Amino acid sequence: MSVEDGIDFAIIELFFFAYRDFTSDPDQILADYGFGRAHHRVLHFVNRRPGLTVAELLDVLKITKQSLARVLKQLIDTDHVVQLQGPRDRRQRELYPTAKGRALALALARPQSRRIRAALEDSSATERALVERFLEAMVNPELRAQIDVGSAKMSGKSHGEH
Template identity: 80%
Template sequence: MTDADPIKTPLTLDDGVDFAIIEHLFFAYRDFTADPDAILDEYGFGRAHHRVLHFVNRLPGLTVAELLEVLRITKQSLARVLKQLIDDGYIVQVPGPRDRRQRELYPTQKGRDLALALALPQSRRIRAALEEAEPGDSAAVERFLRAMVNPELRAQMDKLPNGRSK
């Protein structure tokens, strides 16, 4: 057999990987993002816009540097998305009170309304999924998802208001 020969058998648990959980995450993510994607498309926005809107609404006053750290993207990637959200009136940028070079980000009412419109179908999907689960599974799901985040980055989740995961 050469590297170019087709392999006609699927990968399985015998290969040392739990493919079922991986596939559940793939499908869950696909469907979790589908409703917001449809809404974003109406505005000419994408998932990057959604992430920026989400965190600016969850942490008003977040600096650009802090947002870059949370999203783990480059300044160049953020610049285009942030400019569009600012130009279209979803986010405002103000100089920091201590350091005028720092830029703090705040949602406008328009940005708050869009963030809620994007989060509501996701919240409904989560609520419906948890209703199908056993009582008490919600905490287990939160612990599981938290454990999926790199340990050194979990502190970022703790900064979110009303966070239940600790």
């Protein structure tokens, strides 16, 4: 079981190594743009949930608005993200990726996706589902609502350019 003193050092460590290398892929690309991981995270979620508001983004990232400000401003200034006034509530700013932003988000996701594919190479659909279930179970229960496994709810995709 590789558990010692009831402490699961094996998985704790594997998780560290796995995440370290998982995030190292996009880091290379980001450096070319003068961006960091924070930009990646913002761009990822704007791309995944086009039209989400600033408040929603803060909630997903679990950072403060002051932390988001610089990063978001840079993404807007470099034409990766645009803000639109909320239709229902004009105080809100809906965030959308531009074509440029979508392209970068995709470029960043590609090597990560490749790594995942390689890791699941000989895995069945059942095994893949098991890994997904494990990762989901590692998330705080109250926060699982944030997860959007892509099936329903998010039709994204066809949002035009803005």
